[in-house]
Amino acid sequence: MILKYLYLIPLLPFLAAAFTAFLKRDRRRLSSGTVIAAMAISCVLSQAALWITITHAHHDEVFRFATTFEWLKTGTHSLQLGLILDPLSASMVAMVTFVSLLIFIYSTGYMHEDKNYTRFFCFLSLFAGSMLGLVLSNSLVLMFIFWELVGVCSYALIGFWYHKPSAAEAAKKAFITTRIGDIGFFIGLLYLYSNSGNLVLYDPKSSLGVLDPVNLLKLEHLTVTLPIFGVAAVSTVIALLLFCGTIGKSAQFPLHVWLPDAMEGPTSVSALIHAATMVAAGVFMVARMLPIFVLGAHHDELTTAMWVVASIGSFTALFAALIAVAQNDIKRVLAYSTISQLGYMVTGLGLGSVAAGFFHLITHAFFKALLFLGSGSVIHGCHGEQDMFKMGGLKKAMPTTAWTYFVGTLALAGIFPLSGFWSKDEILLYAFHQSKPIYIMGSIAAFLTAFYMCRQIMLVFFGKQRSHEFHPHESPASMLWPLRILAFFAVSLGIISCPYFKENLFHHFISPGHHGLEPSMTVMIGSTVIALTGLLLGFLMYGRSRLVNEGKDPLKLVLGPIYTLLENKFYFDELYQNTVLRLANFLAAVFRIIDQFFIDGFLNIVGFFTLRLSSFNQWFDNFFINGGFDKSCEKILETGKTVSGIQTGKIQDYLRFTSLGIVVIYLFYIITLIIQ
Amino acid sequence: MSIPITHYLFVSAALFAIGLFGAITRRNAIIILIGIEIMMNAANINLIAFWRYSDGTRLTGQLFTFFGIAIAAAEVAVGLAIVIAVYRVYKSTNVNEVHDMKG
Numbered sequence: 001m002i003l004k005y006l007y008l009i010p011l012l013p014f015l016a017a018a019f020t021a022f023l024k025r026d027r028r029r030l031s032s033g034t035v036i037a038a039m040a041i042s043c044v045l046s047q048a049a050l051w052i053t054i055t056h057a058h059h060d061e062v063f064r065f066a067t068t069f070e071w072l073k074t075g076t077h078s079l080q081l082g083l084i085l086d087p088l089s090a091s092m093v094a095m096v097t098f099v100s101l102l103i104f105i106y107s108t109g110y111m112h113e114d115k116n117y118t119r120f121f122c123f124l125s126l127f128a129g130s131m132l133g134l135v136l137s138n139s140l141v142l143m144f145i146f147w148e149l150v151g152v153c154s155y156a157l158i159g160f161w162y163h164k165p166s167a168a169e170a171a172k173k174a175f176i177t178t179r180i181g182d183i184g185f186f187i188g189l190l191y192l193y194s195n196s197g198n199l200v201l202y203d204p205k206s207s208l209g210v211l212d213p214v215n216l217l218k219l220e221h222l223t224v225t226l227p228i229f230g231v232a233a234v235s236t237v238i239a240l241l242l243f244c245g246t247i248g249k250s251a252q253f254p255l256h257v258w259l260p261d262a263m264e265g266p267t268s269v270s271a272l273i274h275a276a277t278m279v280a281a282g283v284f285m286v287a288r289m290l291p292i293f294v295l296g297a298h299h300d301e302l303t304t305a306m307w308v309v310a311s312i313g314s315f316t317a318l319f320a321a322l323i324a325v326a327q328n329d330i331k332r333v334l335a336y337s338t339i340s341q342l343g344y345m346v347t348g349l350g351l352g353s354v355a356a357g358f359f360h361l362i363t364h365a366f367f368k369a370l371l372f373l374g375s376g377s378v379i380h381g382c383h384g385e386q387d388m389f390k391m392g393g394l395k396k397a398m399p400t401t402a403w404t405y406f407v408g409t410l411a412l413a414g415i416f417p418l419s420g421f422w423s424k425d426e427i428l429l430y431a432f433h434q435s436k437p438i439y440i441m442g443s444i445a446a447f448l449t450a451f452y453m454c455r456q457i458m459l460v461f462f463g464k465q466r467s468h469e470f471h472p473h474e475s476p477a478s479m480l481w482p483l484r485i486l487a488f489f490a491v492s493l494g495i496i497s498c499p500y501f502k503e504n505l506f507h508h509f510i511s512p513g514h515h516g517l518e519p520s521m522t523v524m525i526g527s528t529v530i531a532l533t534g535l536l537l538g539f540l541m542y543g544r545s546r547l548v549n550e551g552k553d554p555l556k557l558v559l560g561p562i563y564t565l566l567e568n569k570f571y572f573d574e575l576y577q578n579t580v581l582r583l584a585n586f587l588a589a590v591f592r593i594i595d596q597f598f599i600d601g602f603l604n605i606v607g608f609f610t611l612r613l614s615s616f617n618q619w620f621d622n623f624f625i626n627g628g629f630d631k632s633c634e635k636i637l638e639t640g641k642t643v644s645g646i647q648t649g650k651i652q653d654y655l656r657f658t659s660l661g662i663v664v665i666y667l668f669y670i671i672t673l674i675i676q
Numbered sequence: 677m678s679i680p681i682t683h684y685l686f687v688s689a690a691l692f693a694i695g696l697f698g699a700i701t702r703r704n705a706i707i708i709l710i711g712i713e714i715m716m717n718a719a720n721i722n723l724i725a726f727w728r729y730s731d732g733t734r735l736t737g738q739l740f741t742f743f744g745i746a747i748a749a750a751e752v753a754v755g756l757a758i759v760i761a762v763y764r765v766y767k768s769t770n771v772n773e774v775h776d777m778k779g
């Protein structure tokens with residue numbers, strides 16, 4: 001029954017955005033009220049949808065409800081769009097609406113003093129609608145449309161304070177970088193379309209959807225010969241092209257550079273878009289399309305595509321964790337942490353388990369949003385200060401923020417029994433069984449994660465208050481309650497994926513009939529030990545350090561030049577600036593010259609000739625047409641004057657003419673008589 | 677009758693031509709009036725000639741001629757009145773000088 005109203009879940013936020021777009025700036029309560037109300041209804045609908053999906057779950061079969069409708073008809077082919085409700089989309093939509101709702105409520109407090117409050121909520125709602133549409137879409141075309149829409153909303157929200165040049169630059173960087181990934185995504189879509197005939201994922205009527213067994217069987221045996229790589233499976237090529245989109249959108253290496261700069265946006269935006277939802281869209285897409293990635297694998301083996309995905313994911317996880325260790329800005333640390341955790345999710349998917357990667361996506365959404373909102377609360381309380389080395393000792397002034405932040409940190413670090421432990425552990429379990437190098441990279445990244453989070457906590461909340469320019473205060477209730485609620489979920493969500501609880505509930509929900517790996521005590525203990533070591537090291541280094549009290553980083557002394565390398569993000573931005581961007585600027589200059597010289601020149605010549613032609617036309621018109629007409633009129637006048645000369649006024653002349661006329665008539669008469 | 681009608685018609689035609697010539701050519705307004713009279717009389721001769729050479733039962737020719745004479749008299753009276761009126765304005769009977777209605 002609710003399936004008929006599935007489209008309302010993304011539609012309501014869109015309508016709220018449309019409504020808010022026309023509101024004046026001073027109608028703040030109305031704008032945020034509408035947006036929150038729309039999201040609340042969507043949330044209720046999503047939970048209902050989730051409930052339906054849970055109760056309808058059969059033992060070995062996935063419950064899937066898909067609709068399609070024709071959008072564009074071109075002759076015999078048509079482009080179809082549609083919606084789908086299955087465990088994957090239901091759980092994602094339930095999470096997105098819930099977290100979005102909490103963040104919207106938080107934003108009413110965080111953006112309270114901002115003049116552009118209404119515009120903010122309009123964009124937030126537009127984003128939420130697009131994200132929900134992306135999750136629910138049954139067609140890759142529709143998904144791509146929403147994919148680009150969330151990118152646009154991200155641009156608008158990162159550059160929300162557009163008067164700041166750094167924010168405008170960051171927004172451009174985010175959009176362009178993700179666009180580069182989207183090129184690969186789009187080419188992948190086209191290639192998939194050419195091989196499958198349509199882009200619908202699951203077609204209930206004809207079973208010819210891209211992910212239906214018929215099509216998968218067809219794709220399995222197709223190969224294509226590529227110039228450098230030789231013979232490759234078509235599914236591999238498609239999978240890797242689609243993954244390009246994820247590399248861009250989910251900030252994997254090498255397109256990760258936009259996410260840290262995206263922290264220029266308000267913290268709610270960072271929490272919603274760059275932690276919980278938009279960046280997760282790339283991961284979600286891979287999870288959705290995983291049947292194509294997995295095609296051709298025998299018995300828990302990994303295909304080429306999966307290897308690439310897992311490698312990039314684990315490398316990103318480690319790479320970003322390394323950089324996070326040396327950052328000073330509270331939000332940058334969290335940004336790199338997000339990149340790192342996205343790497344984990346991608347690794348989990350690459351190793352073949354939708355449940356592992358996707359579960360980490362869900363738990364990460366909660367605790368990362370919690371951490372970002374907490375950092376927002378800290379920034380709000382410190383009146384805009386974002387440098388951790390200028391904070392310190394905030395535990396006393398902001399107790400609620402502090403304890404919820406601790407909960408988030410423990411969840412992120414993966415401490416038992418919080419949710420992060422279960423999700424991260426499952427990924428490491430898969431890695432342990434399938435690829436030791438990936439397991440090692442993942443473990444090192446876990447260690448670093450625990451370390452830098454503890455470093456952050458020590459710098460921000462403990463110790464002595466280093467800066468005396470501001471007096472920190474706790475945030476208002478509208479900001480604290482979302483923190484508390486998220487903290488609750490960060491703690492408790494793990495239970496649904498605990499293998500000892502009933503049989504891994506979540507795993508069973510997402511991929512029934514698919515046997516997961518047996519939980520390994522070794523891996524669990526190993527990861528706990530690693531996490532605790534990281535926390536301990538962080539505590540020792542930053543908990544009671546003299547250097548910290550002076551505002552310096554003790555890690556600088558320990559690592560020396562390596563620290564500089566990490567602090568400067570491995571100089572990747574500089575690398576891109578000097579290579580890709582230089583090339584782009586050069587090409588732009590070349591094209592500008594072509595445009596100015598050739599195209600504008602050509603246009604000027606055309607314009608010149610047009611002017612000449614028009615002036616000739618004018619002369620012609622004047623001379624011949626006007627002249628001719630005028631002359632002929634003159635002639636007529638002359639003729640008239642001449643003819644009127646007959647009237648001399650003398651009677652005798654009239655008489656003469658009259659008599660002449662009579663003679664002529666008489667002659668005519670005689671002649672006709674003679675002829676007869 | 678022994679004189680054929682054509683003789684009378686020729687006379688009438690000749691008189692008409694003379695009258696026309698005088699009306700067209702002469703400068704004096706009164707002479708033009710005389711010319712018009714001659715034309716009128718020529719027409720009368722024509723009428724009478726045709727009456728005389730008909731069977732004489734109908735008097736149409738005679739009557740027509742009488743009417744013509746009467747009308748000619750009236751017309752001359754009016755014409756002379758106009759000539760006198762014109763003379764009073766233009767101080768001349770030369771019709772070539774009265775050409776204010778030209779155009």
